[in-house]
Amino acid sequence: MGTKVTKVQETRAQEIDRLCLGGFCSKDLISSYRFGRRVVELKKEVIDLKNERGDIVDIYEMVPEDPAVELPVERTVVEKENNVGIIGLYGRGGVGKTTLLKQVNNHFRCREHNFDVVIWVVVSRELKLQQIQHDIGERIGLLSDKEWQSKSVKQKALDISNNLSQKKFVLLLDDIWQPIDLTEVGVPLQSLNVESKIVFTTRSLDVCGQMRADKGIEVSTLTHGQAWKLFQEEVGTSVLGSHPDIPKLAETLAKECRGLPLALKTIGRAMAGRRNREQWQHAINVLRTSASKFPGMEENVFSRLKFSYDCLPRDELRSCLLYCCLFPEDFRIPKRELINYWISEGFSDGFGDGYTIVGDLVSACLLEEEDDYYLKMHDVIRDMALWIACKIRKKEENFLVCAGVGITKAPKIEEWEGVKRVSLSDNKIESLSEIPNCPHLQTLFLDRNCIMEITDGFFELMRSLRVLSLSQNSLTELPSGISSLVSLQHLDVSYTDISGLPHELKALLNLRYLNLERTYHLSRFPPELISSFSKLEVLRMLESGADNAEPLMKELLCLKLLNLISFSLYSSRGVRNFLKFPKLLRITQALSISDCEIPLLNVSHLAYMEHLKDLVIDNSNLEELKTDCTGEVQKVLQCGFRSLHLASIAFCSRVKDLTWLAFAPNLKIIVIMHCDDLEEIISVEKLNELSDIMGELNFFAKLELLDLYHAENLKSIYQGALPLPQLKEIRVTQCPKLKTLPLNSSSTKLRNIVINGGKDWWEELQWEDQATQNAFSTCFVPSR
Numbered sequence: 001m002g003t004k005v006t007k008v009q010e011t012r013a014q015e016i017d018r019l020c021l022g023g024f025c026s027k028d029l030i031s032s033y034r035f036g037r038r039v040v041e042l043k044k045e046v047i048d049l050k051n052e053r054g055d056i057v058d059i060y061e062m063v064p065e066d067p068a069v070e071l072p073v074e075r076t077v078v079e080k081e082n083n084v085g086i087i088g089l090y091g092r093g094g095v096g097k098t099t100l101l102k103q104v105n106n107h108f109r110c111r112e113h114n115f116d117v118v119i120w121v122v123v124s125r126e127l128k129l130q131q132i133q134h135d136i137g138e139r140i141g142l143l144s145d146k147e148w149q150s151k152s153v154k155q156k157a158l159d160i161s162n163n164l165s166q167k168k169f170v171l172l173l174d175d176i177w178q179p180i181d182l183t184e185v186g187v188p189l190q191s192l193n194v195e196s197k198i199v200f201t202t203r204s205l206d207v208c209g210q211m212r213a214d215k216g217i218e219v220s221t222l223t224h225g226q227a228w229k230l231f232q233e234e235v236g237t238s239v240l241g242s243h244p245d246i247p248k249l250a251e252t253l254a255k256e257c258r259g260l261p262l263a264l265k266t267i268g269r270a271m272a273g274r275r276n277r278e279q280w281q282h283a284i285n286v287l288r289t290s291a292s293k294f295p296g297m298e299e300n301v302f303s304r305l306k307f308s309y310d311c312l313p314r315d316e317l318r319s320c321l322l323y324c325c326l327f328p329e330d331f332r333i334p335k336r337e338l339i340n341y342w343i344s345e346g347f348s349d350g351f352g353d354g355y356t357i358v359g360d361l362v363s364a365c366l367l368e369e370e371d372d373y374y375l376k377m378h379d380v381i382r383d384m385a386l387w388i389a390c391k392i393r394k395k396e397e398n399f400l401v402c403a404g405v406g407i408t409k410a411p412k413i414e415e416w417e418g419v420k421r422v423s424l425s426d427n428k429i430e431s432l433s434e435i436p437n438c439p440h441l442q443t444l445f446l447d448r449n450c451i452m453e454i455t456d457g458f459f460e461l462m463r464s465l466r467v468l469s470l471s472q473n474s475l476t477e478l479p480s481g482i483s484s485l486v487s488l489q490h491l492d493v494s495y496t497d498i499s500g501l502p503h504e505l506k507a508l509l510n511l512r513y514l515n516l517e518r519t520y521h522l523s524r525f526p527p528e529l530i531s532s533f534s535k536l537e538v539l540r541m542l543e544s545g546a547d548n549a550e551p552l553m554k555e556l557l558c559l560k561l562l563n564l565i566s567f568s569l570y571s572s573r574g575v576r577n578f579l580k581f582p583k584l585l586r587i588t589q590a591l592s593i594s595d596c597e598i599p600l601l602n603v604s605h606l607a608y609m610e611h612l613k614d615l616v617i618d619n620s621n622l623e624e625l626k627t628d629c630t631g632e633v634q635k636v637l638q639c640g641f642r643s644l645h646l647a648s649i650a651f652c653s654r655v656k657d658l659t660w661l662a663f664a665p666n667l668k669i670i671v672i673m674h675c676d677d678l679e680e681i682i683s684v685e686k687l688n689e690l691s692d693i694m695g696e697l698n699f700f701a702k703l704e705l706l707d708l709y710h711a712e713n714l715k716s717i718y719q720g721a722l723p724l725p726q727l728k729e730i731r732v733t734q735c736p737k738l739k740t741l742p743l744n745s746s747s748t749k750l751r752n753i754v755i756n757g758g759k760d761w762w763e764e765l766q767w768e769d770q771a772t773q774n775a776f777s778t779c780f781v782p783s784r
Contacts, residue, residue, distance in 0.1 A: 084215050085192030088208035089201045091219035092365035092381065093305045094262025097201035100219055101174050104199060108170070114195065116167040123200075125177045125307060129153055132185050136160055136171070153184070160186030164196075173200035177311055179210035203308050205363040221259030221378070228254050230261060234268025242275040249280040256287045258379045263301050270295040289405065291383035292391060305384045306392075308364055316347045320357050321366055322397060323347070324377045325385035326423035326445055328404030332374040340513055340538065344467050344490035345442060389421075402427070403445070410434070416441075424449065425469075437461045447471040447492070456481040463487060471495050471515070483507035493519065494540065500524030506532045515540040517566060522546050531555040542566035542590050550577045557583060564611070566590035572598055579605055590614035597621050603660050607640030615644060619651040622658075636663050650674055657683040662699040668726075673709040680716040700724055707731040708738070718742040721768060725749050732757035733783060739764065745771040755779045 089097050108118045119139045121132055133156045134143075140163050142148050148159065165188045173180070182189055182198070192198065201219075202208065208216035222230065231254040232240060240247050253271070257263040267287070274280060286294050292302060312318050320342055327333050339354030348354040358375065361367040368376045377385070389399040400419045402411060404426040416422070416436035423445040430450045435457045442464055451473040459465070459481050467490040470478075475496045483504035491508070492515040503526040505511075511533045516522060522545040530539070530552065536559050546552070556562060565588050569575050575596050578584060589611050593601065600623035606612065641664035649658060650673040657680050661667065672678065682699070704726050708714065715737045721744035730753065732738060741755070745768075755762070759782050767773040 085189075085196065086198045086211060086213045086215075087200075088211060088213035088216045089199065089219050090203065090205050090208050090216055090365065092260075092378065093203055093308050094260050094301060094380070095219050095221055095365075096261045097203075097219045098174055099261070101172055101199065101201050104170075105172055114168060115170050118170045118172065120172045120174070122174045123176045123180065125175075125311065127178055127180065129180075129185055130156075132173075132180070133157070133160060136185070136187075140164065140167075157184060157186030161188045164188050168195040170196070171198045173198065176200050176202045176207055176211070177204070177307075179207055182211075203311075203365050205365070206360075222261060222264075223259065224255070227257060227259045227261075227264055231257070231264050231268045234265055235272050239272060239275055243277050245277045246275075246280055249277060249284065253280065253284050253287065256284065256379065260378070260380045262304065263297075263380050266296045266300045267294065291380075292387040297383075298387065301380065302384045302387045305381065306388065308366055309384070309388060312360070312364065312366075317357060317360055319345075320347050321361055322385050322389045322393075322399070323421070323443075324367065324375075325382045325389060326399070326401060326403065326421060326425070326443065327377070328426045329379055329382060330376070331404070331426075332370060332376060335373055335375055338375065340490065341443070341467055344513060346466075397421070398440075399423070413437070431455075432458050434458075435460055439464060441465050443467040445469050446473070449473050451475055454479045459484045466490065468492070476521075478502055478505075480504045486510070489513065489535075491515070495519070497521050499545075501526065501529060503529065505529060508533065510535055512536060512561075513538040516544045516546070517542045519544045519546075525552065528555065531558040533559065535561060537561050538564045540566045540590075541568065542592055543568050549574070553577060553581055553584060557581060563587050564589050566614075568592040568594070569596070570594055572596045572601075575601065585609050586611070588612055590616075592616040592618070593620055594618040595620065604636050604640070607636045607663070609643075611643055612641075613643050614646040614648075616646075616648040617650070617652060618648075622649075622652050622655040636660070640664075642666065645669065647671070648673075653677055657681065657686070659683045659686045662687070662697060665699070666702050667700065668702055669705045669707075670703065671705075671707045671709075672711055672714075673707075675711050676713065678711050678714050680714070680719075682716075682718040684719045698723070700727075702726050704728045705731075708733070708735050710734045711738075712736065714738050716740065721747055721772075723747060727753050729754045729756065731783075732761060736761070739766050741765065743772060743776060744768045745775045747772075753779050754781050756781050756783050758783055 089100060091097050105118060105120050108115065117140055119136055121135045123132065130153060133153065134149075137143050137148060137156065137160065140160070142156075142159055142163065148156070151159070164186070171187060187198070200211065200213075202211075205216065205218075221227075228251060231250065235250060240250060250271070253267060254264060257267060267283075271280070271283060274283070283294065292298055309318060309321060312321065323341065323345070324333060324338070335355070335358060336351075339348060339351055339358070342348040342354055342357065343350065348357060358367070358369075362369050362375075366377075366381055368378060370376055386399065386401060389397040390401070398418055398420045400411065400415060400422045403423045406427060407424070408428045408430065410424060410429055410432055413434050413436050416438045418440065419438050420440050421443040422438075422441060423443075425445045426448040428450055429446070431453045432446075432451065433453075433455050435455065439461060441462050444462070444465060444467065447469040448471070451470070452475065454475070456479045458479060461484075463484060464487050465485050466487055468485065468488060469490075469492040471492045472495040475493070475498055477498055478493065478501070480502055481504075482502070483506075485508060487510055488508050489510050490513040491511060492513075494515045494517040496519055498519055499521045500523065506526075506529060512535050514533065514536060515538075517540045520543065525546060530536075539556070539559075539562060556565065565584065567578070567584070567588055567590070569578055569592070572595075575593060585606075586609070588609055591606070591609070591612060591614070593616070595618075597620065600621045601617070602623045603617075606615065644664040644667055646669040647661060647664065647667060648669075648671040649655075650671070653674075653676045655675060655678055657678070658672070659682050661670065662682050670681075672681070687697070700722055701724075703724060705728060706717070708717075708731065710733065712734070714735045717738070717740075720742060722742045724742070724747050727748050730741065732755075738761075753776075755776065757780070762780050762782070767776075
């Protein structure tokens with residue numbers, strides 16, 4: 001026994017280091033659970049050895065009633081700031097929130113603490129205040145009074161408040177779906193301090209805010225190592241050792257769960273008796289192609305995750321979530337593209353509403369936000385959404401999804417019957433030669449295939465189609481039968497080889513979104529085609545081969561609803577024509593300028609394009625910033641380049657500096673390539689000449705990426721150190737004269753940036769001081 005105790009004591013310090021949440025729970029659930037189980041087992045052995053003569057009983061002493069009963073009231077702002085009294089654990093269903101909260105509860109059974117009482121309450125989806133009061137009352141001894149159960153909610157709240165106000169308590173609330181008024185329950189929030197805690201679990205980040213949690217902690221999925229350990233425990237060592245191929249197949253199967261404990265347990269238990277390698281290979285195939293058919297997935301995983309779907313407050317939110325499963329597994333979903341689909345489908349009223357929906361789905365832990373621009377859908381959540389769309393709500397939704405599975409032919413005609421949304425994205429389909437009959441089809445994704453030919457009648461029986469994506473295919477022309485799509489609102493033919501647009505497109509009277517970006521061979525536009533799209537709101541033509549001459553610009557002016565364009569200009573004349581039309585300047589979001597040589601391109605003329613986010617300038621002569629025009633500079637400083645996020649400058653050989661970039665306060669990405677005469681990006685000399693009107697200019701405050709490529713004479717980014725609080729990466733390639741970076745030991749927030757470049761360049765880099773070099777010594781990643 002002594003040896004066992006010694007071993008547990010030796011492990012104790014290591015386990016304490018893993019604790020978080022004020023020491024109540026662990027960063028490593030599996031390790032701490034095992035340790036806790038050993039402690040409990042050892043404690044039982046000790047009790048058995050002691051062979052106690054009698055049971056230990058609780059002794060209660062009646063406390064005289066106070067002259068007045070203290071009422072439960074809200075906490076004040078000061079107290080809220082000074083203490084972390086309420087902690088919210090949030091995350092998607094099945095991620096382990098309840099397990100974590102149980103671990104918090106169980107720690108109080110095997111560790112010394114200063115709390116008088118720890119109370120566990122399961123709240124669940126249907127909020128019942130009386131049941132919550134009953135569970136609290138039972139734990140603190142109020143149920144011993146038989147009359148207490150017949151009291152009103154308010155009377156019970158007073159009793160609970162009076163009792164808990166005299167105690168140091170921990171209240172653990174599991175599975176909250178909507179905010180609870182804890183004062184109505186009787187919890188004395190006013191007395192919450194460092195000695196009393198409330199910890200709750202929820203699937204919604206919004207609930208954390210509505211519950212006034214002082215701290216919200218996301219319970220994330222397990223790492224690969226943690227997931228693999230859990231999966232091994234569920235399968236069992238005897239099965240894993242029954243065939244030499246099974247461990248590798250088992251690890252592949254575990255990866256398909258993407259770290260979700262609920263899925264790992266369900267699948268692990270289902271495979272616990274499978275000792276044949278073919279059974280394991282079959283299980284992998286089933287999980288990848290039709291997860292709902294895997295034993296236990298529907299009843300144990302999808303049905304539980306579906307609660308989050310059911311609790312979304314509006315049908316539109318549920319439809320928007322299901323729409324996301326049209327994208328391939330692990331796909332990075334562009335937010336703006338997704339919202340445009342939703343608008344065309346009628347799920348969203350506009351971008352403001354669309355971003356609100358995105359926020360709601362992220363808050364409900366049903367989507368993951370990668371960054372400002374992209375979303376991801378967890379694989380198991382996607383499988384659940386497919387299960388709903390293809391089975392549970394087949395009558396209302398009826399999806400056909402074969403995205404990213406490597407098929408070379410479209411599904412058979414009979415599979416298209418009755419479908420509402422189809423996704424064949426990211427496959428190897430080369431032609432569409434049959435004519436499916438699907439009059440209810442509303443969305444069709446055919447993007448990222450190898451399609452070279454579409455039969456003329458393919459779209460003939462799709463008169464309800466609203467969204468069509470043909471992007472990233474080898475199409476050289478659109479079929480004339482596209483005129484059948486009279487309901488179409490969203491057409492994407494970007495990154496295709498089409499050389500012209502057919503006049504049949506004039507039949508698409510409801511078109512609101514047209515994407516022609518990177519159609520490099522596009523040269524033919526029927527006259528007045530674009531102006532015939534009277535409902536067009538979005539037109540994307542960046543780097544299309546079309547000659548964006550003055551006649552086309554005038555057609556755009558006829559479109560009263562047009563509010564966003566991306567555009568390319570291929571000559572000085574094109575730039576002059578473009579600058580003549582204030583409406584085009586006002587609605588352009590992305591602009592590419594190339595071959596603008598005479599006269600020099602004055603970038604300040606673009607400064608007041610209020611929605612310009614992306615600016616690409618290629619093979620043009622840029623006019624440098626004129627410091628003697630202080631009036632113009634001051635105007636640019638006050639209201640210019642406010643929306644610019646990306647600036648890419650390439651093959652602009654004569655420019656010496658790009659000081660105007662300092663006037664773009666929201667710039668996130670700078671790319672500079674093959675600017676042979678460029679010596680400095682920001683000229684300190686020019687800034688000094690403008691110091692009277694500029695004051696303290698905190699430029700590059702939002703910069704995330706700086707990419708410098710083949711700038712042979714570049715000597716300086718900026719002669720001095722910059723805070724660069726958002727910087728993530730610096731890339732330097734073939735810039736032999738660049739010997740310094742604008743960094744000191746105070747630059748960047750967490751020192752987790754990546755500095756990418758050649759090894760020789762890095763070794764010759766000069767630092768402001770040794771502290772700066774030490775701070776960034778681990779950030780270097782050699783370029784390949």
